[in-house]
Amino acid sequence: MRVFEANITHQVSDYLNDNLKNVVSIEKANQKMYEAFGFIHFFDNDEDLQILKETISISQNIVSEPDRAEYGDFQTNTELANKVAFHLTTKNISPKIVIEPTCGKGNFIIASLKHFDNVKKVFGIEIYKPYVWESKFNIIDFYLNNPTENKPEISIIHSSVFDFDFKTISKENSTKGILIIGNPPWVTNSKLGSLNSSNLPKKANFKNHNGLDAMTGKSNFDIAEYITLMMIEVFQHQKGNIALLVKNSVIKNIVFDQNNNKHHIADIEKYSIDSKKEFNVSVEASLFYCKLNTEPEFECAEFSIYTTNELRTIRRTNRRNEERKSNRFGWLSDKFVSNIDNYSNAEQIDGKCPFEWRQGIKHDCSSIMELDKVNGHFVNGLKEEIKLESDLVYGILKSSDLKNTVIKETRKHTIVTQKKVGQETNYIKYDYPKTYQYLSEHQDVFNARKSSIYNNKPPFSIFGVGDYSFKPYKVAISGLYKTFHFTLVLPQNEKPVMLDDTCYMLGFDKLEFAVYSLILLNSETTMQFLKSITFADAKRTFTKDVLMRIDLLELAQTIDKSELQNELNYINETYNFNLTLDLWCDFINEMKPIESGQMELFA
Ligand SMILES: C[S@@+](CC[C@H](N)C(=O)[O-])C[C@H]1O[C@@H](n2cnc3c(N)ncnc32)[C@H](O)[C@@H]1O
Incomplete structure (x- = not known):
């Protein structure tokens, strides 16, 4: 039964009916409710008292709850x-x-x-x-x-x-x-x-x-x-x-x-x-x-x-x-951590990463921009078979692809329309007419992108792109998954592989630097550290802010050298590399801040 759209039990309805049916003034009714149950101002006005009395004297059907x-x-x-x-x-x-x-x-x-x-x-x-x-x-x-x-x-x-x-x-x-x-x-x-x-x-x-x-x-x-x-x-x-x-x-x-x-x-x-x-x-x-x-x-x-x-x-x-x-x-003190007790095992690497972590490419247009390769042809999300010049097409990895330690091949491909955010896209028309025609035919899908970041930007604009996107060797992690594991991404057909915007990455020109970083990032210390600063219930476990806290230089200077060599041997054997630690000092120097005064030499 319901009164004032509120559910009321028969017991309460009967009680109120018995006790209020002969009460006419709101003062008297409120007095009764105060004495019986302690309510202050049970009724706000006469009208409420009258409606309640009338409704509880007749039973009502239950009506559905409104959208709240x-x-x-x-x-x-x-x-x-x-x-x-x-x-x-x-x-x-x-x-x-x-x-x-x-x-x-x-x-x-x-x-x-x-x-x-x-x-x-x-x-x-x-x-x-x-x-x-x-x-x-x-x-x-x-x-x-x-x-x-x-x-x-x-x-x-x-x-x-x-x-x-x-x-x-x-x-x-x-x-x-x-x-x-x-x-x-x-x-x-x-x-x-x-x-x-x-x-x-x-x-x-x-x-x-x-x-x-x-x-x-x-x-x-x-x-x-x-x-x-x-x-x-x-x-x-x-x-x-x-x-x-x-x-x-x-x-x-x-x-x-x-x-x-x-x-x-x-x-x-x-x-x-x-x-x-x-x-x-x-x-x-x-x-x-x-x-x-x-x-x-x-x-x-x-x-x-x-x-x-x-x-x-x-x-x-x-x-x-x-x-x-x-x-x-x-x-x-000045650090916010998700596990105070674990943090003490790894706090020495809580600092600032000398390399900049980057988020992957964002286009919000997967049906047009994400391509599968079927029998040598590209097929888009609308199942259209399409012909494009190969130059702007790159392999791309998503969070779900980053399961292995080393990736050489991608399932998906994408069209990279810009080398940096905001770059004019007119050049595509002249240099890559087939790609331009394909993109233009689907201009409506690009126009329907909801995010305001695309407003007043050149046609077919993308985000999360810059010099770093074209680095041949990358170390990447999914922002969405709770796997504390980093992946080395190698070029495919001599072209760099892209990551989508659910992933974060560091880009390198030298394979050695990428592998050294991979070993450091997959070390027990990094895992302990990340476990003590990430929140299991966060929408994204890893964010740029979290990853930028890993002080790779400190980690590189303190890691046990034999552990480093063992890991490198394992990677060489498993993935058929032939890498040495010869560039380790260069790697450390690359991470060291440029000392002030150096610029003055060239001034
Ligand atoms: C999550 S429910 C919980 C209700 C109650 N606290 C409980 O634990 O069962 C949130 C309640 O807040 C009420 N509410 C929403 N906005 C409100 C507001 N601005 N002022 C007072 N109540 C509000 C809703 O009508 C709803 O009853």
């Missing part, structure tokens, strides 16, 4: 809400004030009423009116089934969390222990943009990103991150705790930004949840927990919510001395 994508609406099930609240009790948390910033149907409020005995006030805020009602009905249902449970004052408020005045709650209750509990909306500002939704904080660019970041997606943020930070900012000087279900990326960002923000939070913990099981979505999410009103801390311990009982044996007070079962990520 813009509200990031994933209601937490009772079992999970109870698990979270119970876990907090094992940490001896017993709040006086409970705040659920986006309370939905109220499951975290009910879990809090059930598990915390000393609560004096509850505040639930929710933007969607039917859920405001449903929370109220669910709370009544809880008390009808558990009449002896503690009854604090309860305010369920119909408001956007972005308009609600949390500072007043903080001021009025500054000496009381507070718990902020819940599950803020799972939706990003860019998704809201595509839905034309205004469900955003007024200060949408709260991280002060610039226009370029907006174009590349860097300024995209989850509104749950904004809400969590809003709660931290308001309540950080008050005794209490925060326990919110959020995406893992939100927790990572909060810990990352803690270096600048220095919020008064500590004992930061992340308890992973199985989102498929709990919410039927494929998003990596966890419970974010922290203690308020403390000296700022900059690291987060990771656990699973399903094995929290084990944690009771681990006492936080002594945590640096005690053996902890968890992984810890966060800041170690």
Whole structure:
């Protein structure tokens, strides 16, 4: 049955019908609801009282739920809400004030009423009116089934969390222990943009990103991150705790930004949840927990919510001395790392790579630009057999191709229309007429590319291209896969092989330099290092920022020479090379910064 589009159980409907049918004034009705359940302003106006009375006297059919994508609406099930609240009790948390910033149907409020005995006030805020009602009905249902449970004052408020005045709650209750509990909306500002939704904080660019970041997606943020930070900012000087279900990326960002923000939070913990099981979505999410009103801390311990009982044996007070079962990520002085304990094994190579890591070619036009070779002919993604001059056609590798240690041949080919970004493409018409005709015939597919980076660029433009793309020898890694393995890419038919934009690479003119780099990058030290600074749940495990942190010079100067020789022997035998370490010193010199003063000699 539904009232105000909110689900209501028969028990609650019968109760309200029996107790309110003869009540005419809103004051009397609100008084009754306060005395029975502690609700402050159960009804906002007379009209709501009248509608409720009329509707519960006649039963209704269930109608389908509206589309609520813009509200990031994933209601937490009772079992999970109870698990979270119970876990907090094992940490001896017993709040006086409970705040659920986006309370939905109220499951975290009910879990809090059930598990915390000393609560004096509850505040639930929710933007969607039917859920405001449903929370109220669910709370009544809880008390009808558990009449002896503690009854604090309860305010369920119909408001956007972005308009609600949390500072007043903080001021009025500054000496009381507070718990902020819940599950803020799972939706990003860019998704809201595509839905034309205004469900955003007024200060949408709260991280002060610039226009370029907006174009590349860097300024995209989850509104749950904004809400969590809003709660931290308001309540950080008050005794209490925060326990919110959020995406893992939100927790990572909060810990990352803690270096600048220095919020008064500590004992930061992340308890992973199985989102498929709990919410039927494929998003990596966890419970974010922290203690308020403390000296700022900059690291987060990771656990699973399903094995929290084990944690009771681990006492936080002594945590640096005690053996902890968890992984810890966060800041170690000025370095942000994904595994604080592993990091110490490889921190000596955390620096700056002397060579520049580059992302592969981006064209966003795979049906036209990606070609297979079938019986000596090129075939595009539209299954058209095409004839082209061979000059602009190069072999290309994608992330899924980078499985082996050495690659000599490619499955796919691509047309490289420019030698550097923005280069005029008119020359193709005169030098390569067949290629030009083919590209022109598909101009519409190029024109349909969505990304604004192609606006006002020459026809058939590509990105991620430069001198480095044409280096004959490359060492590459997939940005998407979690395989900590680098691949040597050799030229094909005496032409350099390209990588696509899911891959990162270093380019070399000398095979020796490429092989030396390959050995260093596939060494145990590099693997340990990368494992301690990459996040398993990141969209891209490896990014340019991550790879640029590998100090190849330091690694080259400290690697055991016999290990180096053994690896080189293995590569020579396996791939039929005949390489020596004769160029090792040149390689080291190539990586050394040019000493200042050298330029002056030539001035
Ligand atoms: C992920 S659901 C979680 C609901 C509830 N906290 C729970 O754990 O079951 C997010 C809730 O936030 C509400 N919401 C979305 N935008 C909001 C806003 N601006 N202000 C308040 N609530 C909002 C949605 O209607 C939805 O009920």
